Amino acid sequence: MSATNTSDKPVFRIDWISIGNFARQYGVLVIIGALLIGLSFASENFFTARNLLNILNQSAPLAIIACALTLVIIGGGFDLSTGAIFGVASVAAGWLAVNVDPYLAILAGPVIGIMLGGINGLIITGFGVHSFLVTLATSLVYRGVAILITGGSLIPVRIAEFSWLGRERIGIVNVAVIVLLLFMALMTFLLNQTTFGRKVFAVGGNEEAAILSGIRTKLVKIMTFCLSGGAAGLAGVISVSRISMAEPQAGVGMELEAIAAVILGGTSIMGGSGAVWRSVSGVLLIALIGNGFNILNVNPFFKDLTTGVIIVIAVALAASARRR
Amino acid sequence: MTEPEIAVRVRGVAKSFGGTRILNDITIDFIKGAVHALVGENGAGKSSVGKIIGGYYSADEGTVEIDGEAVTRFSPRDALQRGIAMIHQELQLVPELTVLQNVFLGQETNRGGVLVGGDLGRFRTLEETCEFGLDPHAKVASLRIAERQKVEIMRAVARDASVIIMDEPTSSLTEDEADRLHALIARLKSRGTTVIYVSHFLDHILANCDRVTIMRDGAVIRTAPVEGETKQSLVDSMLGQASEIIWPDLPAPPAHDVTPIAQMHDVATTAGLRDINVSIRPGEIVGLIGLVGSGRTEVGRALFGADRILRGNYTIDGVPRNNLAIHEAVKSGIALVPEDRRKEGLVLTQTTRPNVSLASLDRISRLGVLNARTERDRVSAMIRHFGIVPARVDGEVAFYSGGNQQKVLLSKWAVDKPRLLILDEPSRGVDIGARQRIHEFIVEMAAAGVGILLISSEIEEVINLSHRGYLMSEGRIFEEVNCRELTVQDALNRIFREQGQDAHPHEGVTA
Numbered sequence: 001m002s003a004t005n006t007s008d009k010p011v012f013r014i015d016w017i018s019i020g021n022f023a024r025q026y027g028v029l030v031i032i033g034a035l036l037i038g039l040s041f042a043s044e045n046f047f048t049a050r051n052l053l054n055i056l057n058q059s060a061p062l063a064i065i066a067c068a069l070t071l072v073i074i075g076g077g078f079d080l081s082t083g084a085i086f087g088v089a090s091v092a093a094g095w096l097a098v099n100v101d102p103y104l105a106i107l108a109g110p111v112i113g114i115m116l117g118g119i120n121g122l123i124i125t126g127f128g129v130h131s132f133l134v135t136l137a138t139s140l141v142y143r144g145v146a147i148l149i150t151g152g153s154l155i156p157v158r159i160a161e162f163s164w165l166g167r168e169r170i171g172i173v174n175v176a177v178i179v180l181l182l183f184m185a186l187m188t189f190l191l192n193q194t195t196f197g198r199k200v201f202a203v204g205g206n207e208e209a210a211i212l213s214g215i216r217t218k219l220v221k222i223m224t225f226c227l228s229g230g231a232a233g234l235a236g237v238i239s240v241s242r243i244s245m246a247e248p249q250a251g252v253g254m255e256l257e258a259i260a261a262v263i264l265g266g267t268s269i270m271g272g273s274g275a276v277w278r279s280v281s282g283v284l285l286i287a288l289i290g291n292g293f294n295i296l297n298v299n300p301f302f303k304d305l306t307t308g309v310i311i312v313i314a315v316a317l318a319a320s321a322r323r324r
Numbered sequence: 325m326t327e328p329e330i331a332v333r334v335r336g337v338a339k340s341f342g343g344t345r346i347l348n349d350i351t352i353d354f355i356k357g358a359v360h361a362l363v364g365e366n367g368a369g370k371s372s373v374g375k376i377i378g379g380y381y382s383a384d385e386g387t388v389e390i391d392g393e394a395v396t397r398f399s400p401r402d403a404l405q406r407g408i409a410m411i412h413q414e415l416q417l418v419p420e421l422t423v424l425q426n427v428f429l430g431q432e433t434n435r436g437g438v439l440v441g442g443d444l445g446r447f448r449t450l451e452e453t454c455e456f457g458l459d460p461h462a463k464v465a466s467l468r469i470a471e472r473q474k475v476e477i478m479r480a481v482a483r484d485a486s487v488i489i490m491d492e493p494t495s496s497l498t499e500d501e502a503d504r505l506h507a508l509i510a511r512l513k514s515r516g517t518t519v520i521y522v523s524h525f526l527d528h529i530l531a532n533c534d535r536v537t538i539m540r541d542g543a544v545i546r547t548a549p550v551e552g553e554t555k556q557s558l559v560d561s562m563l564g565q566a567s568e569i570i571w572p573d574l575p576a577p578p579a580h581d582v583t584p585i586a587q588m589h590d591v592a593t594t595a596g597l598r599d600i601n602v603s604i605r606p607g608e609i610v611g612l613i614g615l616v617g618s619g620r621t622e623v624g625r626a627l628f629g630a631d632r633i634l635r636g637n638y639t640i641d642g643v644p645r646n647n648l649a650i651h652e653a654v655k656s657g658i659a660l661v662p663e664d665r666r667k668e669g670l671v672l673t674q675t676t677r678p679n680v681s682l683a684s685l686d687r688i689s690r691l692g693v694l695n696a697r698t699e700r701d702r703v704s705a706m707i708r709h710f711g712i713v714p715a716r717v718d719g720e721v722a723f724y725s726g727g728n729q730q731k732v733l734l735s736k737w738a739v740d741k742p743r744l745l746i747l748d749e750p751s752r753g754v755d756i757g758a759r760q761r762i763h764e765f766i767v768e769m770a771a772a773g774v775g776i777l778l779i780s781s782e783i784e785e786v787i788n789l790s791h792r793g794y795l796m797s798e799g800r801i802f803e804e805v806n807c808r809e810l811t812v813q814d815a816l817n818r819i820f821r822e823q824g825q826d827a828h829p830h831e832g833v834t835a
Contacts, residue, residue: 193693193694193696194689194692194693194694195685195686195689195692195693195694196692198678198681198682198685198694199685201671201673201674201678202671202674202678202682204673205671205672205673205674206667206668206670206671206672206673208667208668209667209668209669209670209671209682210671210682211630211650212628212630212650212660212662212668212669213654213682213683213736214650214651214653214654214655214683215651215682216651268673271673272671272673272674273673273674
């Protein structure tokens, strides 16, 4: 705990507990820093505003999901349906943009996501089933709905009023990056400055204590699932407007990437502790590894392997720091 | 007298955590076959001594000798192999397994790793020694704390340990159950087992132990035979000054015609309560007196809206509230401090500040946005009011002593003065100083017009702190009593009479 240990006598032992705690607290940032420095030396094309903004822009949809997912996990829940909600929102927004109105389509993505997340929350709290099982099941249902909407085919969306969200820039900064920063700020605010955030921490930290403090824990849980659903919907819309194509299979596997990023950032999978910036750091770390492999022209097979190994190390470090 | 054989010899042991020294030059001899008590306030280091002998902590300095042999690196597993078993204050059982499976965990009857049965027979043999009357097939998750504690004790006995360390073994037992535990300890002792007995209950120590080591601030004050000690001499040494065990004066009770805050008439609940008639007026302290399992906790939960009411009437301020939900109860000014503070009370992943604010978030926010300064001021005020140590707004509650954790929990409700305060075992596992402070707090709140329902397995505590009381047995309230004219023995006699038993059902056990 005390990194600045001022002892009377000189201590030559290495304080592994302090190092472990530090690694748990800020390990992600340290690794990101090391990667930034290392990759800057490895390639002169890396540390440019253009490349860095590009990395941010590419990972904006995943980062948005990870931000909201952080609240679900801190609240003691688990959401495996974000990838499928991403898919439903994608095709729904694509269809609406082509057939109804592009602005309505942009709005519809998050709204549909909130509704689907709300259904998750209602089932979880109504029947008292673990969120892992419920969202595993609803992810299959939602994916089926996405395919039903398009009949399995792709929907091309080439409408300027729609694609600005994923493609335009303000100055040199992509609109999607700005959306990400705003969303991140909003989630951070919700978690740290509001009564809702306090309740999320309490529900995940000790649900019984939260109930006995007069907190309506079911309502809190439903709201966290609405948030992660809404985030997945928003991410889906950004992604469709970027590639001008809505496809029902969009976002397959994204739910696991998002969970990996949250855990990599250092948010406890047991609930009750964590932070939004951690999850965004986790996303960036994964993205940096990928970018590094591209720049260095290494066999991409090693990319997943490296990412996996880093996640294992991060989780092991976190676990060892918690033990006393 | 010949030189007694020493089972465990602790020499010059010191231990620090994160720069804080919690044990300093500890030297104690534990004589073989004796019951040796460790007493001291919370934080004095008595549990830590137990944990070092049990292999849970390793000493920074000094040595531990077991049967004359010095041990260096030591783990709970090594300790068990040397015949040392520890019963923890925070029980360590597998909730999803049965009593039987927990008792023989890691030493099941097996042939080459394949379970072959026969544990039930061993359990029955064990039960002859222990006489706890537990159902071997009950899931531990379904047991109450007192029963879980018995499982933990059986587990240590089942391991045939030569040294058993008991950390607060009676903290959740009734007097009657504690008597049975002490009878068991006497039997273990007669077989030559050494018992290290860590406790706050000085009466239990004086009645059942042979030797006592008094600790204060991580150091040994003295080790002496129990015969020469009195309750007062122990307390004086523990606190480091002469002090008396005093019950605070109660404020005058409210007049009889004052409208009760909460009133129940012939209530039955889903938790198995029947014929519950209670009323609590502003400024009145009402106690529930009964043995473990008599339904005391359940009455508190019913008043708080935590259990459904099946029949009867429940009114708050005269308004019928049979379908009260917990969040509505909190809105009406009802507060419940639950018996298990770690499981039901505190959010241990969080610091003091959010724990104190948890039940009154609306008071420190506008439109859902928290006001950080108001919150800090309120929490600091509570830390000062209760003397919470460490006095940090963002202290890590998970590492606080029992007494300070309890003060944090009380702060959660005191910060926003409730109208009805339900206290379930408010001083369990808490040191004398904190206990005194908690008692003062109860009286303070009553004087300020708060109605209080006091639930405790220590009948002495309930009687001395309550104006009125209700006697409970088997889920029923059978009598209303004036606590100012009641003695502990009197209360117990009435309860046993109600149960249709002899007034001393276990006579002879406490020989």
